[in-house]
Each structure stands twice: as structure tokens, then as C-alpha cells.
Amino acid sequence: MSLSLHQTDKKESLYMQVYHHYRELIMERRLPARSRMPSLRKCAEELNLSRTTIESAYLQLAADGYIIARAQSGYYVTDIASLEPVQPKPRNAALPEVRYDFASVGVDRESFRFDLWQRYIKSALRQNDRLLSYGEPQGEEDLRQVLADYVRQHRNVVCSAEDIVIGASVQSLLQLLCPLLRERQTVSFPTPSFVQGSTVFSDYGFEIHYRNKDCDIIYVSPAHMTKWGEIMPVSRRMELIHYAGTKGSLIIEDDFENEFVYLQKPTPSLFGLAGGHNVVYLGSFSRLLLPSIRISFMVLPPSLADEYHRRSDYYSQTASKAEQIALCQFIRDGHLGAQTRRLKRLYSQKLKLLLHEVREVFGSSSQIQIGAAGTSLALTLSCPADGAELKKQARTRGLRLQILKEEPGFVTLLLSCSSMPEEDFAPACHLLSQIMSELSSPAPKA
Numbered sequence: 001m002s003l004s005l006h007q008t009d010k011k012e013s014l015y016m017q018v019y020h021h022y023r024e025l026i027m028e029r030r031l032p033a034r035s036r037m038p039s040l041r042k043c044a045e046e047l048n049l050s051r052t053t054i055e056s057a058y059l060q061l062a063a064d065g066y067i068i069a070r071a072q073s074g075y076y077v078t079d080i081a082s083l084e085p086v087q088p089k090p091r092n093a094a095l096p097e098v099r100y101d102f103a104s105v106g107v108d109r110e111s112f113r114f115d116l117w118q119r120y121i122k123s124a125l126r127q128n129d130r131l132l133s134y135g136e137p138q139g140e141e142d143l144r145q146v147l148a149d150y151v152r153q154h155r156n157v158v159c160s161a162e163d164i165v166i167g168a169s170v171q172s173l174l175q176l177l178c179p180l181l182r183e184r185q186t187v188s189f190p191t192p193s194f195v196q197g198s199t200v201f202s203d204y205g206f207e208i209h210y211r212n213k214d215c216d217i218i219y220v221s222p223a224h225m226t227k228w229g230e231i232m233p234v235s236r237r238m239e240l241i242h243y244a245g246t247k248g249s250l251i252i253e254d255d256f257e258n259e260f261v262y263l264q265k266p267t268p269s270l271f272g273l274a275g276g277h278n279v280v281y282l283g284s285f286s287r288l289l290l291p292s293i294r295i296s297f298m299v300l301p302p303s304l305a306d307e308y309h310r311r312s313d314y315y316s317q318t319a320s321k322a323e324q325i326a327l328c329q330f331i332r333d334g335h336l337g338a339q340t341r342r343l344k345r346l347y348s349q350k351l352k353l354l355l356h357e358v359r360e361v362f363g364s365s366s367q368i369q370i371g372a373a374g375t376s377l378a379l380t381l382s383c384p385a386d387g388a389e390l391k392k393q394a395r396t397r398g399l400r401l402q403i404l405k406e407e408p409g410f411v412t413l414l415l416s417c418s419s420m421p422e423e424d425f426a427p428a429c430h431l432l433s434q435i436m437s438e439l440s441s442p443a444p445k446a
Helices: 014-027 040-047 051-063 114-125 141-155 170-181 195-203 234-247 302-314 321-332 335-365 387-396 422-440
Strands: 067-070 074-077 164-167 186-189 207-210 217-220 250-254 279-284 296-299 367-369 376-382 403-407 410-416
Touching (some): 040 051, 114 321, 141 279, 141 321, 170 195, 321 335, 335 376
Parallel strands (some): 186 207, 217 250, 250 279
Antiparallel strands (some): 067 074, 367 376, 376 410
């Protein structure tokens, strides 16, 4: 078979021209499946090209699945042309841009000093020798020491750097923790909304329960007992510690949003109240800094810390080494404390304003629940439609909602103020009210 090479693109390398030539023949089935390709020597002679060029083209064809090499025999065409290609499906292509986002758990643009963080990142990237190696599996030692000092001062979590494990997220840390808990079988979560945590435990074969203190593992988020920020009182914390100690249960304390406590004094950590026994403490910086800065940590009690160290060499670090270096100095210089105070002022003000606007728009026709912490409130409204229909109608109007609960004739929404600008609160509430009115109105008769 005589081959001719049409050089339609002089900028393209010769081997890629050969590659496209044969790919076209294969996909048009002019070279059928299982047929033998011309030998490298013969192809080079017919196309008047070097054997090296032809070999490079064949290797690329093989890498992309068009041909396959057989030892001592040559290259053969695969059946790739007969396979039906996967057609990508457009998702939500017709939906308008989100104008108001009550469902976001992001951060306010004004809450973070990007210029300051950029200086620390640039400083970290100048540590050339340190960045030439992989990160320590347990996390950078200087950051772990800084975190040990930080949680001791702010949460009465007394531990050493060796008790701390750093990861890219709470979920990745739970994937390290689960193999240490093989002798336990059941785990309890406060509500089904703890999807990421329960998914990890379920993947490892644990039996999942909710609000069951008789489980082997009790996962709690004391500063975020409900989505709208209710806090576990000290008396309840002491009761939980005593009961878990009696039953031999392990408590996992996810200290999510503890920094955002506005309406009461912060309560002590379960880890501190238990003296570090049978409690795993989890902390994260995604809400204090930026969601894109993926650094979380866990503090292990002595028994689990010993077991982790026996396994630690088998794990890789998932958090960015450069960001760990930057965060370490950021905390040392006192900026994390300043950032916490800034966020408390900002989100306290925003939550009060959102509460005011919700009351102005919905008045006595609504039920509002607000906790002592967090950046959200729960709003219960009468609604004849189901939650899915409400979310669909709102989304087509540029409003994103999160449904907390549905009951016959009522729906409870979680309205977050964290990333929405204050000036959008009023128009977003009015748009929600309009949508609810339209859903409540009887459809016009045909």
C-alpha cells in the first residue's frame, strides 16, 4: 500500500504529521482493526523520512491506543475505531448566573488580607533547600509545634508536636484515623448532614448511627451542633465525657466554627475537659483563612498516637508543604489571632443584618432559629411545594438555596451570610418572598 503525507501544517513536527496521517486512516477504518502496520523501515522509505521520526509517531499512536506493539512481530491496529465515544453531557447549561447565594459556605472577600498572605507564601517559596524534599508524613515539625502552642493557649488542648497530625482536610485525616480504630465497629454522628465524615467511616466498614451515645465512636461538633450554630453547653459536655469513659467509647471532637462564637463566651474543648483521654481533637483553617488553603490537623490521645507512629511511614502528606511553612510563620507573627478577631466582628455584624432583613421581609409568618455561633440562620416558611421544586424555581431566578428540613406544608431553609455582600441581603430576601408567594398561589385555570 502506497502512503502519501500531506503536510498541511508546516509548523507541526514531522512525527506528529505522520501520527495524524495514520490516526485518520485508522479512525476511517481504511486500516482495519488487527491489521499489521507497515514496518518502520518500509514506512520511512515510502514517506522519505527518517526511521526515528516514524518510530516517534508509532510510539505516540501506541500511547494513545490506536496501535499495539507485539514482540518480534511489529505494530497492529487496535479496535479503537469501533468503540462508541463517550458524549459529554451538559449540566445546568441553561441556568442563569447565581446572583444571590444563601447556600454558600465560603468566606467574605473583605475578610482576608490577600496581600499579607501573599508575602508569607513568597517567603516560603524562597526556602529552596526545604522545598526540594517531600513533606513530612505527619506534617512539618515547626508548624506542629506552633499548633501545639496555639491549641493549648486558645482551647486548653495540652499536647506535644508529636501528638499532632496535619492533613489537607478533616476528611483526609479521618482516612488516616479509621485504620487505627479497627477494633471498633459502630460510630454515631449528630445528624445525617455530616456526610463527608460518615462516608469515610462507611467506606471503612463501620456501622453508621445518629445521636446514639452507645456507639463505639461518638463524633460531635460541639460548637456546631446544628447548622444554625447551637453550642453544646458545658454540662452536656461533662455528661458526654463521663458516659463515654464509662462505656469505653472514643469521642471525635470536630471543633468546626468554634472561633465564630458571638452571643456567649467560648466553651472549653472536650479534649481539655477530658484531660486528653479518649478524645481525638480535629481543627481546620478553611473558615479562618480561605477554603482553598487546605490545612487541617488532629490531636491524637496517647494510645492512638503510639499506633499512628508505628504506621506513619506508610502514609504521604496531603497538605501543601509551602502553605504549611507560610502558615507556621503567619501564626508565629500573631496574624491568626488578629484574623480571628476580624472575622468575629465581621460575621457578627453580617448575621445581625441578615436577621433584621429576614424579619423585615417575612415578619410573623416565619420561624427563625439562630444559635450563639456560626454564620447562618434557619428560616421555616409555609410552602405547598416540595424542597426540590423550591430550589429549582429559585435557581432559575438566580437564587441558590439549601434545604434543611421538609414537613407537610413547611420547609426550613439555611440562610448563610458568609460570602454574600451585605447590600444583597434585602433584594435576596425579597426575591425569596416573591418565589414563595408564586408557589403558594393557585395555578391559573386553563
